[in-house]
Amino acid sequence: MNHFLQVLFDGLLNGLVYALVAAGLSMIWGVMDVINFAHGEFLMVGMYVSYWIGFFLDVDPLFSWIASGAFLFIMGAATYRLIIRNSLGKSAMAPLLATFGLSMVLKNFCMNRFTPNFRLLSGTVLEGKTISVGGAILSVPQLATAAFALVLLACLYWMLKRTRLGWAIQATAMDSEAAELMGIRTENIYLLVFGIGGACVGITGGLMTSYLAVYPEVGSLFSLIAFVVVALGGFGSIPGALLAAIIIGLVESFTGFYVAAVVKYAAVFAVYLAVILIRPKGLFGW
Amino acid sequence: MNTKKISDGIWYLLLAGALVLPFIPGGIENTFHGHVLTMVFLYASMAQAWNIISGYCGQTSFGHAVFFGIGAYGAAMAVVQFNSLPWYGAPVGALVAALVSIPISAPCFRLKGHYFAIATFAIVEIFNRLFMIWDWVGGAIGLDYPILEDGWRNFSWSSDKTGYYLGALFLFALVFGVVRWIDSHRMGYYLRAVREGQETAESLGVNSSLVKLSAMALSAGLAGLCGAFFAQYNYRVDPPMVMSLDMSMKFVLITILGGLGTFWGPLLGAAVLIPLQEYTRAYLAHLGSGVDLIIFGLIIIYTMIRQPTGIMGLIRGLAPRGRDASNDGGDR
Numbered sequence: 001m002n003h004f005l006q007v008l009f010d011g012l013l014n015g016l017v018y019a020l021v022a023a024g025l026s027m028i029w030g031v032m033d034v035i036n037f038a039h040g041e042f043l044m045v046g047m048y049v050s051y052w053i054g055f056f057l058d059v060d061p062l063f064s065w066i067a068s069g070a071f072l073f074i075m076g077a078a079t080y081r082l083i084i085r086n087s088l089g090k091s092a093m094a095p096l097l098a099t100f101g102l103s104m105v106l107k108n109f110c111m112n113r114f115t116p117n118f119r120l121l122s123g124t125v126l127e128g129k130t131i132s133v134g135g136a137i138l139s140v141p142q143l144a145t146a147a148f149a150l151v152l153l154a155c156l157y158w159m160l161k162r163t164r165l166g167w168a169i170q171a172t173a174m175d176s177e178a179a180e181l182m183g184i185r186t187e188n189i190y191l192l193v194f195g196i197g198g199a200c201v202g203i204t205g206g207l208m209t210s211y212l213a214v215y216p217e218v219g220s221l222f223s224l225i226a227f228v229v230v231a232l233g234g235f236g237s238i239p240g241a242l243l244a245a246i247i248i249g250l251v252e253s254f255t256g257f258y259v260a261a262v263v264k265y266a267a268v269f270a271v272y273l274a275v276i277l278i279r280p281k282g283l284f285g286w
Numbered sequence: 287m288n289t290k291k292i293s294d295g296i297w298y299l300l301l302a303g304a305l306v307l308p309f310i311p312g313g314i315e316n317t318f319h320g321h322v323l324t325m326v327f328l329y330a331s332m333a334q335a336w337n338i339i340s341g342y343c344g345q346t347s348f349g350h351a352v353f354f355g356i357g358a359y360g361a362a363m364a365v366v367q368f369n370s371l372p373w374y375g376a377p378v379g380a381l382v383a384a385l386v387s388i389p390i391s392a393p394c395f396r397l398k399g400h401y402f403a404i405a406t407f408a409i410v411e412i413f414n415r416l417f418m419i420w421d422w423v424g425g426a427i428g429l430d431y432p433i434l435e436d437g438w439r440n441f442s443w444s445s446d447k448t449g450y451y452l453g454a455l456f457l458f459a460l461v462f463g464v465v466r467w468i469d470s471h472r473m474g475y476y477l478r479a480v481r482e483g484q485e486t487a488e489s490l491g492v493n494s495s496l497v498k499l500s501a502m503a504l505s506a507g508l509a510g511l512c513g514a515f516f517a518q519y520n521y522r523v524d525p526p527m528v529m530s531l532d533m534s535m536k537f538v539l540i541t542i543l544g545g546l547g548t549f550w551g552p553l554l555g556a557a558v559l560i561p562l563q564e565y566t567r568a569y570l571a572h573l574g575s576g577v578d579l580i581i582f583g584l585i586i587i588y589t590m591i592r593q594p595t596g597i598m599g600l601i602r603g604l605a606p607r608g609r610d611a612s613n614d615g616g617d618r
Contacts, residue, residue, distance in 0.1 A: 035400050083587060090594040092399070093346060097542060100535060101586030108576030108583065116575075224411060224531075231404045262426075266415035269408035276405060277393045 005136040007257045008250070013138070013146040015249025017204060020149035021222055022229035022241045023156060024076075024200030030236020031173040031193045034084060034095045038103035040223025042198055045106060046072050046205025047214040048114065054121045054209065062125055062144070065206030069199045076198020077191050084194065085187075103223075111216040118213040126210055141211040148207055152200070157238045169193060173236060221265070228272045233282050240284030247271070293549070297466070304455050314451045318568070321447070326560045327454035328515060329540055331461040333552035335508035336537035338465060341547035342474065343501045344481030345395065349406035350509050350537045352390075352413045353383035355529035357510025358517035359417075362429040365440075367422075372441045376514035383510030384503040391502045395495065410534055417525040428524025441518050450519055457515055461508050462553070469549060477501055481547070509537070543589055545598025554597040559585070 025039045036042075049068040053059050059067075083102060087094040129140035160166035171179040172189045180186050212218070229248055233240030251271050256264035276282065307314060307323075314320035332354065340346045360379015361372040368375075394405045418426045434440040436449075443449045468474045476497045479487035484494050517523045527533075544555025559582070566578040593600055 029400070033400075035403070083591065086591040087594065090590075091546075093542065093546075094590045094594040096400075096403070097539065098587050098590035100539075101583040101590065104583030104586070105580050108579040111576040112574045112580070220531075224407060227404045228408060231401055235400075260419065262419045263415055266412045269412045272408055273405060273412075276397065276401065280397050280401060282401075 002135040003257065005134055007253045009133065009136050009138055011250035011253030012246060013142050013249070014252065015246035016146035016149045016242075017142075017208070018222075018225055018229055018249055019242045019245035020152055020204045021201055022226040022233070022245055023153055023238055024197035025226045026230045026233065026236055026238065026241045027156075027169075027193055027200075028197040029230055031169060032084070032088070032095075032190060033235075034088070035099070035227070036079075036194075036197065037096055037099040037223070038079070038106060039099075039197075039201060039226055040219030040221070041103040041106040042072055042075065042219070043201040043205045043208075043222050044110065044214065044216065044219035045075065046202035047209050047212070047218060048110060049202070050206035050209040051119055051121060051214050054124070055119075060125045061121065061141075061207055061210040064209075065148075065203045068206030069203040072198035072202025072205070073195040074198075075202075077195040079198070080191050080194035085190070103219075107216050107219070114216065116216055118215045120213040121209055124210045139211060141207075145204070145207040145210070149204065152203065153238060153242060156196075156200075160238065165192075225268070228269060231282055232272050232275055234284035235282065237282075237284040240282060244283060296550075297462075301455075301459060304458075308448045308451060314448045315446050318564075320451055322561050322564045324447070324451045324454045324519070325564065326556045327451075327458040328512060328519070329536065329560050330553040330556035331454070331457045332509060332512045332537055333540040333544065333555055334461045334465055335505050335512060337541050337547065337552050338468070338477075338508070339498075339501045339505040340538070341541060341551070342465075342468070342477040342481065343498060344547075345391075345498060345502070346403060346538070347391075347406050347502075347505075348403055348531070348534045348538065349390070349409045350506070351410050351529050351531070351533035353387055353506035353509040354513035354516070354533060354537075355413065355417070355523075355525070356383040356386060357513030358523045358528045359423055359429070359513075360510065361514035362431070362517045362523045363423060365431055365434070366424075366429040371439065372514065372518055376511060379514050380507045380510035383513070384507035387502050387506035388499055392495075392499060395498055406534075407531060410529060410531055414525050414529045417529060424524070426525065428522060428527070431521040442521070453515060453518075457512060461512075462549075464504070464508065465549060473497075473501075539586060542594075543586070543596050545596035548596075548598040551596055551598045558597065 021039070021043060024042075025036060028034055028036050046068040049071050050061050050064040053064040053067055054061060079099070079102065083098050084095050087098045124141070126141040126144060130137050131140060131143070132138075158166075160169060168179070168184045169189055169192075171182065171184060172186045176186045179189075225248060229241055229244045232248070233242070233244035248268055248271075252264045252268050255267035259267070304327075314323070332350075336347065336350050357376065357379040360377075360382060361375040364370045364375025364378070365372055390409055394402055394409075397405055417423060423429065431442070434442050436443050436445070438449060441449070441453065468477070476487070476492050479490070479492055480494045480497050487497075488494050513528060516528065520527070540555035540559055541552050542555070543559060544553065545551030562585070563578050563582055566581055570577045589596065595602075
């Protein structure tokens with residue numbers, strides 16, 4: 001029973017983190033119908049930013065996420081300006097492949113500069129702290145990251161549903177030409193959405209450095225999981241992404257524990273395929 | 287002179303030239319450029335196999351590493367597990383790849399746009415993990431070839447690699463030959479009709495599911511043959527080497543850079559990207575690891591921004607008469 005609870009909590013906590021990583025991707029996809037293939041590499045860059053700030057300036061990840069979030073906001077916006085805007089509309093595949101190129105550049109740049117070594121911050125405030133819930137042991141850094149992810153998702157959802165900016169984003173997603181005619185500067189909306197998408201992974205990455213090692217390949221798996229979460233949830237839907245991420249997190253932790261660690265991702269992707277074949281546009285897709 | 291005649295002329299000249307090369311001293315033997323040329327023909331064949339389903343038929347697959355991998359394992363299993371010859375393993379591997387592609391892709395064809403792309407990513411990951419834990423095919427360690435006698439019988443050469451070059455050239459002639467044939471026959475028109483508008487094609491009596499499935503099976507089988515060659519050339523095979531997203535992306539990127547859905551595109555893409563990658567890896571090694579891939583990535587970004595129709599698009603743009611690029615049919 002203790003095992004069960006432990007596995008359940010692990011799955012939930014991971015799922016919440018996946019949800020925040022996927023939320024950024026989902027917004028970009030929903031508004032622009034573009035898959036940002038470099039999303040996982042954005043996460044990796046966010047982790048490196050937070051790691052180096054922690055390493056040189058001794059700032060804890062509890063605070064440095066602000067810097068990594070801001071950095072990735074700028075990087076996301078720059079990616080839109082320099083790459084996406086110029087490849088949109090030329091062919092369906094162009095933005096996807098252009099961002100794949102970007103992911104290769106970012107990954108190998110970090111490989112070249114920072115070596116493939118795993119780097120983990122030591123001496124962080126929350127390091128090694130755990131709390132026990134009904135016999136299950138939870139790591140505090142992971143719990144903090146998951147709680148933070150939940151709060152941020154709620155903010156994002158509130159922003160989309162209750163503010164004028166959110167309405168403008170939704171209008172652009174539904175029909176960009178009509179939105180343009182209504183006086184919304186869609187160009188700025190795209191820029192902002194890419195920035196927010198970047199900031200989501202930047203913040204997640206920043207917080208994750210308190211319990212995960214950073215290395216150039218760290219983003220690859222996260223980006224695949226994020227794709228699956230977004231497609232499973234239905235594009236552009238934040239509640240969909242949250243539900244899908246929790247399902248994915250649970251499938252991962254349960255098969256990892258009860259079947260074998262190696263097959264957990266095979267199970268994740270198999271569940272995804274099974275669902276997508278029944279609901280081709282995801283759980284919340286329309 | 288029409289375009290077809292020019293294209294035919296280029297085709298036979300190219301084949302003749304490539305066939306004569308090994309007989310010139312220092313042409314292939316064990317040289318670095320011999321290796322690069324072999325890789326160009328191999329990757330051009332892979333890209334052309336992918337081009338059948340994704341270029342001509344318009345179903346962008348990111349899952350071809352699976353079929354490539356199955357073919358590679360076919361050849362390797364025959365040699366390593368069964369002490370047999372790759373000549374038996376390769377066709378079996380290609381056949382299995384073609385057969386496996388049907389039940390995998392039939393349900394995926396119902397998905398649209400990015401959903402199809404992501405489903406094919408997921409399939410690559412599933413196969414990768416399953417092969418990792420499947421002990422019979424060597425699991426995560428993979429299969430290492432034993433030491434074998436050089437020659438055509440074992441399809442392995444350790445010193446003079448001309449045999450590999452000729453093998454890759456044969457593969458190239460086969461895959462490109464098949465596509466040339468398809469291109470000018472009924473099947474080619476069906477494929478393009480489905481790409482341009484599935485509903486319209488169906489209204490004219492084209493069975494689009496059958497067309498897509500047979501194109502996928504053919505494409506997968508040819509990708510499997512390329513995989514078998516790859517295993518023979520590298521003398522080993524393991525899951526990350528053949529069944530990875532990076533491998534799948536090679537099929538995609540080479541074709542797109544050269545020109546999607548065109549006959550010469552895959553060759554042009556391979557002829558530019560492969561030497562670039564091999565030579566930068568060799569000559570820029572002092573700058574540290576990954577420089578070749580950074581350059582590769584930058585070229586892809588640049589191409590997608592400036593020239594998304596690839597090198598073929600560039601060539602067409604230069605042509606004085608300006609053939610209508612959107613017509614196309616016999617994209618040659």
